[in-house]
Amino acid sequence: MxxxxxxxxxxxxxxxxxxxxxxxxxxxxxxxxxxxxxxxxxxxxxxxxxxxxxxxxxxxxxxxxxxxxxxxxxxxxxxxxxxxxxxxxxxxxxxxxxxxxxxxxxxxxxxxxxxxxxxxxxxxxxxxxxxxxxxxxxxxxxxxxxxxxxxxxxxxxxxxxxxxxxxEPEELPITPKMVGIDLGLKDLFVTSDGIRTGNPRHTAKYAAKMAKAQRALSKKKLGSRNRAKARQKVARVHAKISDCRMDGLHKLSRQIVNENQVICVESLKVKNMLRNPRLAKSISDAGWGEFVRQLEYKALWADRQLVAIDQWYPSSKRCSACGHVMDKMPLHIRAWTCPDCTTKHDRDVNAAVNIKAAGLAVLALGENVSGMGQVPLSSSR
Ligand SMILES: [Zn+2]
Structure with missing residues (x-):
């Protein structure tokens, strides 16, 4: 139970x-x-x-x-x-x-x-x-x-x-499918099968509404009843954004858990990227932390395996076809060709394929894979 x-x-x-x-x-x-x-x-x-x-x-x-x-x-x-x-x-x-x-x-x-x-x-x-x-x-x-x-x-x-x-968690039929997930910004994530989720920018969608509500709030007298009302209006827009985001994340995490027996993610990437102030806002808007948290408990209930990959694993720099590791892979490079085996790569799909391979290697070695204790980092609201 x-x-x-x-x-x-x-x-x-x-x-x-x-x-x-x-x-x-x-x-x-x-x-x-x-x-x-x-x-x-x-x-x-x-x-x-x-x-x-x-x-x-x-x-x-x-x-x-x-x-x-x-x-x-x-x-x-x-x-x-x-x-x-x-x-x-x-x-x-x-x-x-x-x-x-x-x-x-x-x-x-x-x-x-x-x-x-x-x-x-x-x-x-x-x-x-x-x-x-x-x-x-x-x-x-x-x-x-x-x-x-x-x-x-x-x-x-x-x-x-x-x-x-x-x-009593509902048991899901066992499936042979395994997936690697690369968390991103342009897309919330890209899978090793090449599926892109897109990234609904909930905050951007409500930006005009939010600006209007905030402008109205700033004009109200401090401590007045109207100010309290205006503040609640701002809070309602925040609530709307957060509801939309949660709804989207739940659908995606449910789908991933339903379709795959083994799910591999880079756990600590979330924490490290949030330290970068330029990226932090988009990341918390995308809801990476919340997404990983949902994957974690849904996988546990459905008896699926969630595998966390070490943050130092060079998932973006490594060629998934031959294993060649590039010296550098700046964020703006979206596609590249391996100098060794000439395979053409989409940056994110290649990373997801590497994450999947690394996850399966961890599983094969029988190391502690169920424990993702260090992961939870709930998204900011
Ligand atoms: Zn290669």
Whole structure:
């Protein structure tokens, strides 16, 4: 059994909207207050506060008269946010992440409910302290009863509920096909079979709309209601771009996983190219990181193999026909002829063929190929 999140849009009643606003506010308040408390303890007394200490601070706040309002919402999301904070601290102390940030009112708001704080029956979801079930647009059926749900409101003002469920991944028929993938900019990727995806420039497509919304925002008075409205309009355009991009990436990753048993990619290329400021924007727009992340979990569910190729492998400089390695292969060269065997190459297809060959070599050597632990690098949103 595997766990997976199923996300749906929902439309809160005015009562639920109020309850959620209060809950989000309390979650943010607790998160920030406890983060401040831990930060001060560390800087003033070199004291590390753990989860138990953080939770004790929450209990203290609930008993203090100025912060009594915390009792008006379910206590589960408040505890859950401290669990997440604990993970953030662990990642920081293990050197995997930066120091935890304070939560801002302007960004996505969320609250997590575990089983004791919601009821799910006959396709209806009821939150603790709420009288009516959520009006959810069930775009697909839940495979099982959710164990945890996360309610969120994005900066465009849309509400979502994400249900964590156990599910049985669908087994795909075994296919003999294997593919190498070269991630690019002109095309999101090119396969070793010579298939090009093109690169829908979602940001460019909405550039005019975005510019208009941003211009309108810049003219509104600071702190005014109209400014808040204009900001939400900008957020809606952002949301639209991100939805289109995700939709496109899901279709492509699904197709690659359905059609191939073995998928070879250059994993670390994503990270390295993002360091190049000239390329970073186009790359995050193309969504390489997100694409590789999708390939990773979809391959895992379908029992396909995803093989990560070493970043130093000269996939672009190597002739896939004879193995000759060129000294240089600047980015602007799209096609070239091998000086050794005179094969004419398309730059990207040649690279994809090399990636496939390298991936198969890794598989044949029986090295650790399933672990792509270092890969995930979620695309910027
Ligand atoms: Zn050659």
């Amino acid at each position: 595997t766990k997976r999140a199923y996300k749906y849009r929902f439309y809160p009643t005015p009562e639920q909207e109020q309850l959620l606003a209060r809950t989000f506010g309390c979650v943010r308040f607790v998160y920030n207050a406890v983060l401040r408390y831990r930060t001060d303890a560390f800087y003033q007394r070199q004291e590390k506060i753990g989860y138990v200490g953080a939770n004790a601070e929450l209990s203290r706040m609930k008993k203090t008269s100025e912060t009594e309002f915390l009792n008006e919402v379910s206590c589960v999301p408040l505890q859950q946010c401290l669990r997440h904070q604990q993970t953030a601290f662990k990642n920081f102390f293990d050197g995997r992440a930066r120091y935890p940030n304070f939560k801002s009112k302007r960004h996505r708001q969320s609250a997590e409910f575990t089983r004791s704080a919601f009821k799910y029956r006959d396709g209806q979801l009821l939150l603790a302290k709420s009288k009516e079930p959520l009006v959810i647009r069930w775009s697909r059926q839940l495979p099982s009863e959710p164990t945890t749900i996360t309610v969120s409101k994005d900066s465009a003002g849309r509400y979502f509920v994400s249900c964590l469920c156990e599910f």
